[in-house]
Amino acid sequence: MKTFNEQCYDLLMQITKGKVTTYKLIAEALNTKAYRAVGNAMKNNPNVLTVPCHRVVNSNGYVGGYVNGIEKKIELLKNEGIYISDNKIINLSGYLFRF
DNA sequence: CCCTTGACCAAAC
DNA sequence: GGTTTGGCCAAGG
Numbered sequence: 001m002k003t004f005n006e007q008c009y010d011l012l013m014q015i016t017k018g019k020v021t022t023y024k025l026i027a028e029a030l031n032t033k034a035y036r037a038v039g040n041a042m043k044n045n046p047n048v049l050t051v052p053c054h055r056v057v058n059s060n061g062y063v064g065g066y067v068n069g070i071e072k073k074i075e076l077l078k079n080e081g082i083y084i085s086d087n088k089i090i091n092l093s094g095y096l097f098r099f
Numbered sequence: 100c101c102c103t104t105g106a107c108c109a110a111a112c
Numbered sequence: 113g114g115t116t117t118g119g120c121c122a123a124g125g
Contacts, residue, residue, distance in 0.1 A: 004122060023107055027121085034121035035107040041122085042106055058107070065106030073106090 004034065005041035009051045011099060018080050019097035020089065022059045029099045043067065055080075055097075061088045 002010075007030050015021060023038045042053045045067070054076040058064045063084060066073035074084045083090045 027107090032121070033108090033119095036105055036120065037107090037122040039106045040104085044123090045106095053106080056106080060108080063106090067106080070106090 004030075004037060005044050008038055008041040009045070012051045012053060012056065014099065015052055015055050015097045018082065018095070020055045020057055020077070020082060020092070020095045021097045021099075022057055022092075023064070024059045025096070025099070026056065039065075057089055057092065061092045063087050063089070 008026055011021075011026055011029055023035050026038045027033055027035050038056075042051075042056060045051050045053050048054070048068075054066060054073045056064070063070055063073055063077075070087065074087075077084060077089075082095055089095070
């Protein structure tokens, strides 16, 4: 059995460019309700190149947090065609990734 | 084993 | 719309 964060990373790596997901969906995909634990896993993220944690946002549409700074996260998403206004995703439901 | 900490969530106000 | 409150779960001290 992989650790909780390993499972989170596996899911994140499945996300294609231009798509996003939420902490809740990740937890749901793991058949748990550890929303907060998912966030903890992101913080423990070993490497942003293998784990695109910038594609994970809050369920309410807000960007959430990022180790390198929220602005950096916004910039990365914007670079993938996802626009953000006042720290929240414009059309979240349209960009959600299907696991 | 108990307590604290989080990149959270939903509901209520 | 924002802010507060209670709940949720894993990991570390």
